[in-house]
Amino acid sequence: MTPATSAHPARSSALRRGLQGIPLRALILFLCFLWTLPTAGLLISSFRQRSAITSSGWWTVFAHPFEFTQWTLDNYQLVLTSDGMGRAFLNSLLVSIPATVIPITIAAFAAYALAWMQFPGRRWIFAGIVALMVVPLQMSLIPMLRIYTQMGLNGTFLGIWLAHTGFGLPLAIYLLHSSIAGLPKEIIESAAVDGAGHFSTFSRLVVPLSLPAIASFAIFQFLWTWNDLLVALVFLGTRPDVAVVTARLSELVGSRGQDWHILTAGAFITMVIPLLVFFSLQRYFVRGLLAGSVKG
Amino acid sequence: MQGASTAEESSLLDSQPARILRPILGLTAIFAAFGWSTGFMRDPNAPAWQLLLVALAIGVLGVWTLFFLANDLVSRFPRLWAERIRPYIFVGPGLLLLFAYLVFPTVQTLYLSFLDARSQRWVGWQNYQFAFTDRTMLIAFRNNLLWLVLVTGISVSLGLLIAVLVDRVRWEPLAKSLIFLPMAISFVGASVIWRFMYAFQPPGRPQIGLLNAIWTGLGGNPIGWLQTQPLNTFALIVIMIWLQTGFCMVILSAAVKSVPSELLEAARIDGANEIEIFFQVIIPYVSKTVMTVATTVVILVLKVFDIVYVMTSGQFGTEVIANRMYSEMFRFRHFGRGSALAVILLIAVLPVMIGNIRSWRRAQ
Numbered sequence: 001m002t003p004a005t006s007a008h009p010a011r012s013s014a015l016r017r018g019l020q021g022i023p024l025r026a027l028i029l030f031l032c033f034l035w036t037l038p039t040a041g042l043l044i045s046s047f048r049q050r051s052a053i054t055s056s057g058w059w060t061v062f063a064h065p066f067e068f069t070q071w072t073l074d075n076y077q078l079v080l081t082s083d084g085m086g087r088a089f090l091n092s093l094l095v096s097i098p099a100t101v102i103p104i105t106i107a108a109f110a111a112y113a114l115a116w117m118q119f120p121g122r123r124w125i126f127a128g129i130v131a132l133m134v135v136p137l138q139m140s141l142i143p144m145l146r147i148y149t150q151m152g153l154n155g156t157f158l159g160i161w162l163a164h165t166g167f168g169l170p171l172a173i174y175l176l177h178s179s180i181a182g183l184p185k186e187i188i189e190s191a192a193v194d195g196a197g198h199f200s201t202f203s204r205l206v207v208p209l210s211l212p213a214i215a216s217f218a219i220f221q222f223l224w225t226w227n228d229l230l231v232a233l234v235f236l237g238t239r240p241d242v243a244v245v246t247a248r249l250s251e252l253v254g255s256r257g258q259d260w261h262i263l264t265a266g267a268f269i270t271m272v273i274p275l276l277v278f279f280s281l282q283r284y285f286v287r288g289l290l291a292g293s294v295k296g
Numbered sequence: 297m298q299g300a301s302t303a304e305e306s307s308l309l310d311s312q313p314a315r316i317l318r319p320i321l322g323l324t325a326i327f328a329a330f331g332w333s334t335g336f337m338r339d340p341n342a343p344a345w346q347l348l349l350v351a352l353a354i355g356v357l358g359v360w361t362l363f364f365l366a367n368d369l370v371s372r373f374p375r376l377w378a379e380r381i382r383p384y385i386f387v388g389p390g391l392l393l394l395f396a397y398l399v400f401p402t403v404q405t406l407y408l409s410f411l412d413a414r415s416q417r418w419v420g421w422q423n424y425q426f427a428f429t430d431r432t433m434l435i436a437f438r439n440n441l442l443w444l445v446l447v448t449g450i451s452v453s454l455g456l457l458i459a460v461l462v463d464r465v466r467w468e469p470l471a472k473s474l475i476f477l478p479m480a481i482s483f484v485g486a487s488v489i490w491r492f493m494y495a496f497q498p499p500g501r502p503q504i505g506l507l508n509a510i511w512t513g514l515g516g517n518p519i520g521w522l523q524t525q526p527l528n529t530f531a532l533i534v535i536m537i538w539l540q541t542g543f544c545m546v547i548l549s550a551a552v553k554s555v556p557s558e559l560l561e562a563a564r565i566d567g568a569n570e571i572e573i574f575f576q577v578i579i580p581y582v583s584k585t586v587m588t589v590a591t592t593v594v595i596l597v598l599k600v601f602d603i604v605y606v607m608t609s610g611q612f613g614t615e616v617i618a619n620r621m622y623s624e625m626f627r628f629r630h631f632g633r634g635s636a637l638a639v640i641l642l643i644a645v646l647p648v649m650i651g652n653i654r655s656w657r658r659a660q
Contacts, residue, residue, distance in 0.1 A: 027461065156334055
């Protein structure tokens, strides 16, 4: 053992140095390059003239990047006005913001009750929520579509808010419950001693204290509802006055599949908000993912 | 109880009936507002900013007010009653929605899967028989299996590898952000990005898709990546790997960082090289997280619909179960078969569900 250890550290530290050195950096740099390339290509193309996109590859711009005549904003103007992306963008906001806030509110109340109130059956309720976390939302589509048709909720924003709420609730309750149940018992009890009812304990104490968990789930739910296509196609449809950006973009792929100037600009419009959210709130998003990695 | 403390205030507004009436009126008003807003938001002539304001008022404030008023109403009841009812005011709306959107439809879909296209006649196992014998369905099953194995295998191992490697450079946060970034992009957006990567022009014309440009640059003939079987299925799988590797990396990175440094040092002193450390120390330590991440990816892949829908809509042998379910629903209007496919998806995730409940029970 002793002679071997004297020989081995040299070998392993040489390997370690090798891994920390230039080959390692080159490898990581290469992976980052590979991962960024597809998006970069699309972004560059979206600012090129229509004729340029179809006659040469986007990488040719690097031959003379400062020749400003090759850049244009026309594609964005076109897709926002005549291809309905502008309205779709608004629709996506109309869907995503309430579809983020409603489930969080409902889930926070439920999580608080499950964590800090005594009532019969709460363990069973929680077991049910854990089970529902993995139920594919495909199971709900056909029955809900029929009920929506009967109730006239098809193609309404209220209908899709409720649908996103229903599908997002299990994970939301689960995540918020683990954070709310983890609050110190003394805080909750001293509030009760001071005469605070459950409602004010919840709104003045529990919500502010679990803001980090609420924020990370909010990002999660917002990205999911903004990026969703299936629920939007089924419950909202593709009529221009209700279509969201993902539905509109997938329609453009079908109808204008070769018009790259439209598609590239359109795709970027759908990505603006998620990328902003991602870059500004990445820390919280990662925290939410780490807490929620048990779910599917 | 409450009445006793306020009995001296003689204002009519504070009298006991009024205090019960107020929340009731409030609740009625809220529901009326919900009803009105549904109509308003369907009005095609309504200005956009008004729509947004109404949506926010209803969607954001409305729900809070609902809880507030319901709680207020319960507080007017005798104390014992109030304490009994209040938990259900708090969990009730959540439970109601869970039941309406997940529990009840699941039961209903199970039932519908034994009925015919228009859900009128009992057909027994016929829809399931179709699902397991139809030629495109068999292709869909084969493809789903390919997706499961390749996406899960590659994105988890690549994610783990990157997590370990990136731990050693100073610009780790930037590198991680770049690889994690596709997580923020929708499947539809990603599909457009990759359609552009796979773009195909006939031989002789300049290639505008990067892959064909490289391929023809090397002397090959341009390839229709999305039309050529079985290449196209792999082309779609690449998109999902591109999207999911960052997710795997982020979670596994947290696990890798939690490996105690004493453990690593001890292994190094014992003469293990970095590769041995990776396989004999790091992997065993993070194996539970690897399983969790793999499970998450498996569930996601089973339900994948958007990529196939946008790229090929299941043509040229690229069908998957979830996309076929959508086609059965909307293209063929066959609700029986659509339901059967949904049930098959549910059965596929049942083991995960059982595992989830077990690990939750253990944690209690």
